[in-house]
Amino acid sequence: MMINAQTSPGVPLFLSDNHAMYRLTADATYLLLPIEEKEENANVNLVVSNETAQTFNVKLAVDHIDYFVPLDISRYKGKQVLLDIGFNANRRTTGDIKDYSCWKELKTASTFDTANREKFRPQYHHTPDWGWMNDPNGLFYKDGVYHLYFQHNPYGSQWENMSWGHSTSRDLIHWEHQPEAIMPDALGTIFSGCCVVDKNNTAGFGANSVIAIYTSAGRSQTQSLAYSTDDGRTFTKYDRNPIITSNVPDFRDPHVFWNEDTKQWNLILAAGQEMNIYTSDNLKDWTYASSFGHGYGNHDGVWECPDLVKLPVRGTNEYKWVLICNINPGGPFGGNATQYFVGQFDGHKFTCESKPEVTKWMDYGKDHYAAITFDNAPEGRNLLLGWMSNWQYANNVPTKQYRSANTLPRDMYLFNDGGETYVGVEPAKELLALRDRAVVKASFTLGSKTFKQLFKNPTGAYEIVADIAPATGSKLGLVLSNSKGEKVTMTYNTADKTFSMDRAKSGDTTFNEAFPAMTVAPVKGGGIKRLRIFVDNSSIEVFEADGRMAMTNLVFPAEPYNTLTLTSDGRCKVNSFTVYSIKK
Numbered sequence: 001m002m003i004n005a006q007t008s009p010g011v012p013l014f015l016s017d018n019h020a021m022y023r024l025t026a027d028a029t030y031l032l033l034p035i036e037e038k039e040e041n042a043n044v045n046l047v048v049s050n051e052t053a054q055t056f057n058v059k060l061a062v063d064h065i066d067y068f069v070p071l072d073i074s075r076y077k078g079k080q081v082l083l084d085i086g087f088n089a090n091r092r093t094t095g096d097i098k099d100y101s102c103w104k105e106l107k108t109a110s111t112f113d114t115a116n117r118e119k120f121r122p123q124y125h126h127t128p129d130w131g132w133m134n135d136p137n138g139l140f141y142k143d144g145v146y147h148l149y150f151q152h153n154p155y156g157s158q159w160e161n162m163s164w165g166h167s168t169s170r171d172l173i174h175w176e177h178q179p180e181a182i183m184p185d186a187l188g189t190i191f192s193g194c195c196v197v198d199k200n201n202t203a204g205f206g207a208n209s210v211i212a213i214y215t216s217a218g219r220s221q222t223q224s225l226a227y228s229t230d231d232g233r234t235f236t237k238y239d240r241n242p243i244i245t246s247n248v249p250d251f252r253d254p255h256v257f258w259n260e261d262t263k264q265w266n267l268i269l270a271a272g273q274e275m276n277i278y279t280s281d282n283l284k285d286w287t288y289a290s291s292f293g294h295g296y297g298n299h300d301g302v303w304e305c306p307d308l309v310k311l312p313v314r315g316t317n318e319y320k321w322v323l324i325c326n327i328n329p330g331g332p333f334g335g336n337a338t339q340y341f342v343g344q345f346d347g348h349k350f351t352c353e354s355k356p357e358v359t360k361w362m363d364y365g366k367d368h369y370a371a372i373t374f375d376n377a378p379e380g381r382n383l384l385l386g387w388m389s390n391w392q393y394a395n396n397v398p399t400k401q402y403r404s405a406n407t408l409p410r411d412m413y414l415f416n417d418g419g420e421t422y423v424g425v426e427p428a429k430e431l432l433a434l435r436d437r438a439v440v441k442a443s444f445t446l447g448s449k450t451f452k453q454l455f456k457n458p459t460g461a462y463e464i465v466a467d468i469a470p471a472t473g474s475k476l477g478l479v480l481s482n483s484k485g486e487k488v489t490m491t492y493n494t495a496d497k498t499f500s501m502d503r504a505k506s507g508d509t510t511f512n513e514a515f516p517a518m519t520v521a522p523v524k525g526g527g528i529k530r531l532r533i534f535v536d537n538s539s540i541e542v543f544e545a546d547g548r549m550a551m552t553n554l555v556f557p558a559e560p561y562n563t564l565t566l567t568s569d570g571r572c573k574v575n576s577f578t579v580y581s582i583k584k
């Protein structure tokens, strides 16, 4: 419902086949722009008093309207606003510019309706209210509140116009949407980056100010700084941006942290297929220290979105450093994935302790990317959050009002296995509070070839917890299915110590040929005794309960999976099997 909507509030002027202007008096909060996704982008200059107030790209509707996006014109109240619109000469639709459907459907309104219209929107994962989202950015915690910024297109549900959207939460699960935090400027659109809480006023913007450092994606990729003195609600851009430059073309995604060992700030960013490390005392002036990556791990794509964290090795008194390296493409099942390196860091140089050819992945699904940690997290936690999609098909998944969700938050630690040290990713403890009724509670033993059908639960959001003791060498199958015959087949193979998930028949898989897939994870650290499987309308995240195996995959079933079938080719004791519905 659009309150006080006024259709065709202005007058279009047609100057050529590719150029139009639209003039109106700004007397409402929003101008609602009609979008048609199959169109090419039109470039819009928002002109106020003969100056460009804003410029952005938007797929203005030509034939039909997929949805509307809100352009906030509230700050120009009473003024004349001119949209100077250049249509792309290569757009698919031919026909007279005067007949484009956008002219009749432009509306002003006092509100923008963000009520959910999507059946695939997750219930307990973060999503943007509207528009496209990719990487999480600037994650930090302060005074009881977690802040999540994200790569956002406020003017469409496909990648464009990168800005920092903003959401806040007290429990990492329930998120409240906040106004857009950082918008593009003359230096470029706002790509990925980080926030830190400057407790001791090292940057000079005030004690406890929040400092954002991000990539300005302009003619080159450079790093810029913005500061906030109202706990991350609004940011002021530093007047001496950019603060770090380079002639490397892919030069982005800075991540900053306070290094307690050396009492300095460190910054790590992606530079081509390496990670550059810098030091600073004031967050503004950075000194290059070293690069890591040449010859190490997977290099089948661009290195992006790094992080560097010191983690405890469980069961020892040791700490080691982990360098997180998101890579696209090059992931084990195509497209993007999160690899990491374990080693030591002296404040200047990261040294990997494994052989160069060793590759370690943090999650063995297809939909875990751009994962980074929260700054200043409470109780010394090392909290990780990722983007739950894959660049292979993220722009085509079957949603419209929004596109993409975040993964569940995970606590990171290290564990030793077979002479190597690996990252464990435990589902954050806040998820336990989401458990509602146990819709199934059972214990049983599966014999060879027998199966057990469990749970009829109409909703698409639940957690399955299974304590299992499969016979050595046996295979345990778990099939989630619905009445349409759509299914996801998971197999724990104790012989080759793998866990796999096949989503080839999981529902709508037709939107991109890279979507149907089978993903396979090695099972480390003595096998799986407890499985936790989080299902949320369009995603499945499987964890060995301590996080020594994680697999995140999207699915788009026509109706929720409401049946789980367990099979075993050997004896498998299921000591306890519970399905929890999820609290609203």
Ligand code: FRU
Pocket (backbone or CB within 6 Å): 134, 135, 151, 162, 191, 192, 215, 252, 253, 304, 305, 370
């Ligand atoms: C990773 C990434 C980053 C970049 C951002 C742009 O998904 O490509 O490297 O900063 O997305 O949206």
